[in-house]
Amino acid sequence: MGGTFDPIHHGHLVAAEEARYALSLEQVLFVPAGRPWQKERHVAPAEERYQMTVLATKDNPAFEVSRTEIDRDGPTYTVDTLRELHAATPGAELFFITGADAILEILSWKDPDEAMELATFVAVTRPGYPLGKLPSRQIVVLEIPALAISSTDIRARVAEGRPIRYLVPDAVAAHIRARDLYRA
Ligand code: NAP
Secondary structure (H helix, E strand, O other): OEEOOOOOOHHHHHHHHHHHHHOOOOOEEEEEOOOOOOOOOOOOOHHHHHHHHHHHHOOOOOEEEOOHHHHOOOOOOHHHHHHHHHHHOOOOOOEEEEEHHHHHOHHHOOOHHHHHHHOEEEEEEOOOOOOOOOOOOOOEEEEOHHHHOOHHHHHHHHHHOOOOEOOEOHHHHHHHHHHOOOOO
């Protein structure tokens, strides 16, 4: 499961668990993006986003977190991650789960054809949200009601002093407070 996770929230966790169940996955590997090169806004430091992802996923034995993108130099490309995973787990069937809005942009990513050969892409979205035109190849779409929660809203809430309890795991809320993240 790829994402900036800035910060990770219950929508991501519900989506990961639903994908695990729907696609009979053995494991969901969360891969926080190191340097999301297409983003114009300021993104919290990779190490903070990694720590929050570890805190959020620690209670689920089927969830793991990878440092691969945050430890890799240069801009983050999904195809590099999929190449690495493919080499490290020969014979494993790979799925790349992320937000539908991100997948809509996939043709602008690095080596999209190779990326889609290495993994089945899974676009998670909230019910009723217009999907636009997905690239022609087969992409699995999963509707997740909890994706009404968004990282953008959580960052705005923190900046305005509004509550984020129940939107993110308690340990993530505590980390945001302790590290003074997202304060304007
Ligand atoms: P984004 O543009 O910040 O997010 C687009 C939408 O998708 C937002 O609504 C976002 O909600 C949601 N989303 C993102 N990750 C999600 C997840 N794991 N589960 C559910 N919803 C999710 O997307 P991004 O985080 O930058 O990129 C998503 C993934 O695509 C990352 O792994 C990134 O590395 C990859 N990507 C690769 C390339 C490339 O060139 N290879 C280019 C762009 C993106 P929230 O803000 O609430 O998460």
